[in-house]
Amino acid sequence: MTQSSKQTPLPAGYRLAEYTIVRQLSVGGFSVVYLALDDEDRKFAIKEYLPRNLAERNVNDEVTVPLELDRDAFNLGLKCFFEEGRVLSGISHPTVVRVSNFFRANHTVYMVMEYADGRSLGKELELAGGKMPERQIRKWFAALLSGLREVHSQRLLHLDIKPANIYLRRNGVPLLLDFGAARQTLSRNAKHFAAMYTPGFAAPEQYEKDQPLGPWTDIYAIGACLYVCMGGATPPGARERGERDRLVPASQAFRHQYSRELTELCDRCLALPPNDRPATVLEVQKCLQQTEYSSPERPAAGEGNRLVGWIRGLTGGRHGKGTE
Template identity: 40%
Template sequence: MFQKHCPGCFENKQGLAACPYCSYDESEPRSPLLLPHGTQLANTYRIGRVLGRPGGFGVTYLAWDSHLQQRVAVKEYLPRDKVARDPVSLQMNVHVPDQVAHFNFGLDQFLSEARMIAKFDHPNIVRVRNFFRAYGTAYLVMDYYEGRSLGDYLASLEHPVEPTAAVQMMLSVLDGLQFVHDRGVLHRDVKPHNIYMTSTGRVILLDFGAARQAAGISVDSISVVLSEGYAPLEQYQKNSPQGPWTDIYGVAATLYRMLKGGPPAVALDRLGADPLDADFELPERLAVVLRKALALRPHERYTSALEFKQALMSALDITDQKHAHVTQTLQGSVEPETKTVAWGNPSDPSQLNKRDASPTIVTSTVVPTPWGPAWLIAAAIVLGAVIISLPLWLNR
């Protein structure tokens, strides 16, 4: 028996397997780890198709909000290598008893992320409507936007993006980052797949996924996943401070990907003979700005998203910021290659957010703290989704 309303678009398909409106086929096999089509959450949200699986620690579904009568996106905390779902109760169960504490810590971080992002109201930051616990895990309800990720869009192209169009899109991302940085929050995983382009031309920064980092913690080490090419050097180093400069690196690497057709060399591979030194066939003024934003040493980068934005606008003589409208249909793409980096033993899981300061990206932890003047001196760069304090830049 199939759903009356299509799990792929929520149009009335009269109980057919394949939807005549969007072609979604409900009869296709579905992983037992996922919530079944039609599952009700909080007596409000009816679960549909999978929209994405960010970082291995969660899954995002399309859902129908029965109160608002509209589609929403629902993100579930789901560290797939640690849990199984009971097929009857749908309860999430942790495989190994000694992983329960780590699962719960990740769950708390997931909810911390939700609480923090729910306070934000900015056109270039994903909007969180609700969050709650259910089935032994947690859920985050976000606005759903018609469109595609920048990563998918770039994968559909056979040529680089024109410089002015690429820069204009990144200006919107920098606006969103300046907003969260002003509130003591870092993203720490800025990359094409975490930037969404709506069908109306709006650019939205997604996936402040704090729980992914926490979920990677094992008994003997802290494991963090990096998006290679987009993660700055400080995220490979245990005690390097991170700040707005970290997200700036991520934006610059994303812009580089748009302009050159591929991400810059992995930060560790840039030590010594830097391949970027001979790799800037771009307008001279833009190349100068991009080199500075991609500097290996944090203190050599721009100190704020606003400063980077102003430099980009000046380099291309842009006086009017416009939203980039991208209408091409894309065929899907692959997440950037990820790599796990392990560190030493954590003595107190509650302190993990402070100790992984220079780790790697693909993760995002939310640990709010006020910025202070010390961040202007501390050398650091790039982005990732984590809330960090700037005053003393906690020796994470």
């Protein structure tokens, strides 16, 4: 994402309470995240509330709202951001990012989180050639959903689960990052924030103000992540699917590589009507924790040759070295 000039990051060396900014880690539609050190040289990630469509930074490094008409929306997002930090600070789970501090400064709010060494699931997929073994998918997502259950028990939703927000520590334990209470609140109160959703991972109800959100909303995103981890492209956006659903079901696309139980679970999670999805995160987790499941279907005679021919037709007969 291209950074707006309004989201000018705090400079390296800037003192923020008892922390020193080292560098910017990332920027999103409503926040900037920094790597910082405390006075004992421990690393932290600090998220700054700075919605690019509402606010900007002045020469004194303060966050200001240029248009008074945007003041109420900014304050609402600020309140939700602060509440999100308060709730997360009370959750101690190995797969949920830990919030150790949150405070006000520069006319905005900062959330201090653990800094974990590792890489995103998106990067891991890229290095793995675009798909993961079923055993690994089940292990990572079952662990992740354990943390998500804890989050939901605190009446907090994530609302932006995607491979870029699933981090894999060096020890292999997944970590759920970048919760979106403030982003979601702004998105549902102003049309120009709709782009803050992640197309393909956002559930249909996230685009509608009158549709309730709940655990089923995060379950849709989990389904989209499972689809991508099995080798699929990011699913079409929910609105596009609602008009004409071109998504090839996982149970059809990946039946030769993954078990029927996993592909059918993915399809249920990606159901457009919320009532057709698994009722709870626990239900999804239990499916993933099954130790006995069917083997992938074997291709029918000649089916593999037809598939190769179809792929060659799409690529004009070019040959290249692929990865498994």
